[in-house]
Amino acid sequence: MAGESGTQRRAGRASTRRAGRGVALGLLGAALATGGLVAVAVGSVPLPVGEVARILAHALPWVGAGVRPDWSASHEAIVLAIRLPRVLLAAVVGAALGVAGGAFQGLFRNPMADPYVIGVSSGAALGASLAIAFRPAIGLAGLGAVPVAAFAGAILTVLAVYSIARVGREVPVGNLLLSGIALGSLLSALVSVVIIYSRTSLDQIVFWLMGSLAGRGWTHLGVAVPYLVVGSAVLLYLARDLNALLLGEEEAAHLGVAVDRTKKIILAAASLLTAAAVATCGIVGFVGLVVPHIVRLVAGPDHRTLLPVSALGGALLLVVADLLARTAVRPAELPVGVVTALIGAPFFLYLLRRSRRGGGIL
Amino acid sequence: MTTPGRRPAGLEIDKLTVSYGDRRVLEGVSLTIAPGEFVGLVGPNASGKSTLLKAATRVLRPVSGRVLLDGQDVWREMSLGEMARSVAVVPQDFPVDFPFTVRETVLMGRTPFVGRLRGEQPADLARVRQAMESTETLDLSDRLIGELAGGERQRVVLAKALAQDPRLLLLDEPTSHLDLSHQVDILDLLLGLNRGVGLTVVIVLHDLNLAAMYCDRLFLLGGGRLAAEGSPADVLTPANLQAVYGSRVLVGRHPIYGCPQVTLVSRRRPTADQGDVPAAGEASLRAATGAAEAPDAGGRGKSAPARIHVVAGGGSSAGLLECLAAAGHRLTVGPVNAGDSDWHMARTLGVETVTVPPFSAVDREAVAKAAAAMGSSDAVLVGPVPFGRGNVAVLEAVLKAARAGRQVALVNGGPEEVASRDFAEGRASALTAELLAAGATTLSGESEALAWAARMGEKR
Numbered sequence: 001m002a003g004e005s006g007t008q009r010r011a012g013r014a015s016t017r018r019a020g021r022g023v024a025l026g027l028l029g030a031a032l033a034t035g036g037l038v039a040v041a042v043g044s045v046p047l048p049v050g051e052v053a054r055i056l057a058h059a060l061p062w063v064g065a066g067v068r069p070d071w072s073a074s075h076e077a078i079v080l081a082i083r084l085p086r087v088l089l090a091a092v093v094g095a096a097l098g099v100a101g102g103a104f105q106g107l108f109r110n111p112m113a114d115p116y117v118i119g120v121s122s123g124a125a126l127g128a129s130l131a132i133a134f135r136p137a138i139g140l141a142g143l144g145a146v147p148v149a150a151f152a153g154a155i156l157t158v159l160a161v162y163s164i165a166r167v168g169r170e171v172p173v174g175n176l177l178l179s180g181i182a183l184g185s186l187l188s189a190l191v192s193v194v195i196i197y198s199r200t201s202l203d204q205i206v207f208w209l210m211g212s213l214a215g216r217g218w219t220h221l222g223v224a225v226p227y228l229v230v231g232s233a234v235l236l237y238l239a240r241d242l243n244a245l246l247l248g249e250e251e252a253a254h255l256g257v258a259v260d261r262t263k264k265i266i267l268a269a270a271s272l273l274t275a276a277a278v279a280t281c282g283i284v285g286f287v288g289l290v291v292p293h294i295v296r297l298v299a300g301p302d303h304r305t306l307l308p309v310s311a312l313g314g315a316l317l318l319v320v321a322d323l324l325a326r327t328a329v330r331p332a333e334l335p336v337g338v339v340t341a342l343i344g345a346p347f348f349l350y351l352l353r354r355s356r357r358g359g360g361i362l
Numbered sequence: 363m364t365t366p367g368r369r370p371a372g373l374e375i376d377k378l379t380v381s382y383g384d385r386r387v388l389e390g391v392s393l394t395i396a397p398g399e400f401v402g403l404v405g406p407n408a409s410g411k412s413t414l415l416k417a418a419t420r421v422l423r424p425v426s427g428r429v430l431l432d433g434q435d436v437w438r439e440m441s442l443g444e445m446a447r448s449v450a451v452v453p454q455d456f457p458v459d460f461p462f463t464v465r466e467t468v469l470m471g472r473t474p475f476v477g478r479l480r481g482e483q484p485a486d487l488a489r490v491r492q493a494m495e496s497t498e499t500l501d502l503s504d505r506l507i508g509e510l511a512g513g514e515r516q517r518v519v520l521a522k523a524l525a526q527d528p529r530l531l532l533l534d535e536p537t538s539h540l541d542l543s544h545q546v547d548i549l550d551l552l553l554g555l556n557r558g559v560g561l562t563v564v565i566v567l568h569d570l571n572l573a574a575m576y577c578d579r580l581f582l583l584g585g586g587r588l589a590a591e592g593s594p595a596d597v598l599t600p601a602n603l604q605a606v607y608g609s610r611v612l613v614g615r616h617p618i619y620g621c622p623q624v625t626l627v628s629r630r631r632p633t634a635d636q637g638d639v640p641a642a643g644e645a646s647l648r649a650a651t652g653a654a655e656a657p658d659a660g661g662r663g664k665s666a667p668a669r670i671h672v673v674a675g676g677g678s679s680a681g682l683l684e685c686l687a688a689a690g691h692r693l694t695v696g697p698v699n700a701g702d703s704d705w706h707m708a709r710t711l712g713v714e715t716v717t718v719p720p721f722s723a724v725d726r727e728a729v730a731k732a733a734a735a736m737g738s739s740d741a742v743l744v745g746p747v748p749f750g751r752g753n754v755a756v757l758e759a760v761l762k763a764a765r766a767g768r769q770v771a772l773v774n775g776g777p778e779e780v781a782s783r784d785f786a787e788g789r790a791s792a793l794t795a796e797l798l799a800a801g802a803t804t805l806s807g808e809s810e811a812l813a814w815a816a817r818m819g820e821k822r
Binding site for chain 2: 109237240243244246247248250251253254255256257258296300301302304
């Protein structure tokens with residue numbers, strides 16, 4: 001009896017997985033579109049979803065000509081100038097964190113890896129908290145000091161971790177992991193020092209550390225999107241190599257993968273992706289850890305499926321989380337990282353319990 | 363498994379030297395493997411077998427030397443992709459940390475052939491199916507790789523390698539974690555592929571007996587150098603194995619295939635069936651070292667073999683027999699009880715033996731046969747045998763032979779030593795004294811016995 005159901009479960013696995021990719025992409029795409037629409041409609045000024053849809057359609061080239069504007073200019077401004085860029089940014093950053101998390105977990109062959117594993121977050125945190133505390137008059141591409149400093153901090157940290165971990169021409173992943181953790185602890189301690197010595201900026205720094213999309217607009221989106229798109233595209237292109245790397249570096253080499261070069265490209269792409277995400281939104285936790293996990297449970301570990309589905313899953317999670325972050329305790333706003341953890345952790349634990357009998361979380 | 367038109371590849375290793383940091387693990391190793399051969403790399407741990415495989419598959423860059431695949435330098439003239447389209451590797455351990463199904467795992471063997479953005483084509487899937495059929499893993503398709511038992515998993519890893527459509531298959535101890543029947547399964551499968559389509563197979567094996575059974579040729583590595591190469595019978599000799607492994611082994615024949623089979627010998631365990639026989643194990647160990655150091659040990663091309671009759675029994679003389687046989691002397695043995703470890707050794711060595719039934723006294727007929735054997739020998743050697751009423755008659759035969767002018771030597775034949783194993787109420791001691799008086803010599807151990815035997819050979 002037990003054996004029979006086991007066989008059925010197994011027989012189901014391949015078909016689920018084969019169908020999984022298309023179905024998951026379709027369902028998640030639809031859910032993301034709906035969630036995005038709702039997220040734009042909901043807010044301090046509630047707007048009818050239909051009107052939002054028409055405003056958005058009108059803003060599109062070609063299609064837009066067919067839609068007759070019958071809404072107020074202020075509604076259009078709320079949709080197009082305030083809510084749409086924020087929702088889009090949430091989607092893009094969520095997608096980036098999902099892809100980067102999946103890629104880091106694959107590269108490190110470690111399910112506990114997340115986009116911040118090699119120090120991106122702590123570097124960005126130090127950069128951002130210094131910028132918040134000392135308010136330097138720097139800025140780039142229309143962005144203020146905080147995202148610029150956060151991005152710089154993230155990239156510098158990754159470079160430092162990389163050069164510490166490097167042995168000759170090789171970069172052993174174990175070394176990367178350890179030096180990432182060690183340097184991360186050091187930088188976090190420095191962030192605490194900054195916080196202690198600049199009480200006035202405490203709230204702001206803490207809010208940034210927990211991740212927030214408040215007040216982000218088209219400028220942020222415009223600056224971050226190229227990194228996010230290019231980084232994701234590179235990682236998706238290397239999905240096959242990531243699969244081979246999951247079998248170990250020697251095995252990957254036997255399958256024709258140029259291991260060292262590929263590792264470096266994956267590291268660079270995933271780090272840039274994460275740095276851009278963190279610079280614009282602060283440290284949004286949990287998305288990059290949990291989304292690839294959940295996707296792996298449903299669709300298997302093949303990165304050619306895992307990465308695109310994680311992108312959509314991450315996007316959806318962050319859009320919904322940001323919607324809750326700005327509406328749950330109105331007029332105040334929760335840091336979105338708090339919400340992702342509040343939604344993500346219980347769901348993840350539920351899946352963990354359920355899948356334990358089915359052959360492990362991984 | 364090789365598709366038509368996929369010619370098996372040959373591999374040539376040319377003066378390959380590889381280091382880990384400052385430590386040399388391979389030192390100028392050269393070997394040639396012809397297309398379609400089934401060869402084994404054997405040798406102790408850290409002898410460089412796996413390192414050789416790593417350097418040959420571009421995992422580890424050699425300090426110097428070349429690796430040629432069908433004449434092409436794999437490090438200088440081939441890309442990793444080209445390599446992967448010709449050479450597949452079955453590793454010792456295969457990670458199962460991520461939940462790939464069996465089919466997904468095998469499909470990964472197609473990686474070198476599949477375009478990044480195109481995905482697998484029907485031809486790839488057909489190839490995967492074929493690889494799974496030949497390894498009998500089709501039924502496992504939807505299982506997770508981590509759920510499989512060792513033997514199943516290794517078949518899947520082999521299927522993955524075969525899906526890679528290799529012209530050369532390299533395996534690094536693929537059977538080391540498997541139980542007996544699965545070891546045979548995997549090797550039978552490989553042999554079928556090799557004989558069927560001529561796939562070149564190079565396999566690192568820990569188990570010398572499996573290597574002898576399956577491989578056409580063996581390369582024996584020791585300390586980073588090639589110690590021997592050739593047919594299993596040429597390579598797996600006691601002298602070669604002793605030199606490389608530093609431990610004593612017996613080499614017998616496989617009862618069915620006739621290939622060499624290696625039996626281990628303990629350094630500690632007394633060789634006697636009875637516990638009260640003096641430290642025969644220690645003596646054997648000393649002798650083994652002596653034999654390994656002796657010039658021409660191994661028996662091939664020995665200049666002066668002697669015909670020696672050995673009086674053995676009670677497990678006292680197994681080491682002695684082995685040393686003498688290894689040194690090339692022609693032996694007869696007896697009388698010994700069937701089942702005695704001396705008897706086993708004599709049989710393993712293929713020595714003519716006067717046998718009496720287990721646990722019974724030596725009868726007249728056996729003594730007569732032994733005396734006849736002594737008569738046609740150059741010399742008689744008496745091992746440190748415990749004598750009782752059942753077998754002391756043999757000493758009388760030895761004394762007769764000595765008086766007839768036969769050279770006689772006794773191992774550990776001093777009065778006290780003999781007294782300690784005289785269970786025949788002093789009869790053995792008395793006979794020994796007479797033997798010594800008649801010109802017999804006493805030898806202190808197996809290395810002296812070897813030297814004595816060599817003198818006997820020269821006298822002929």
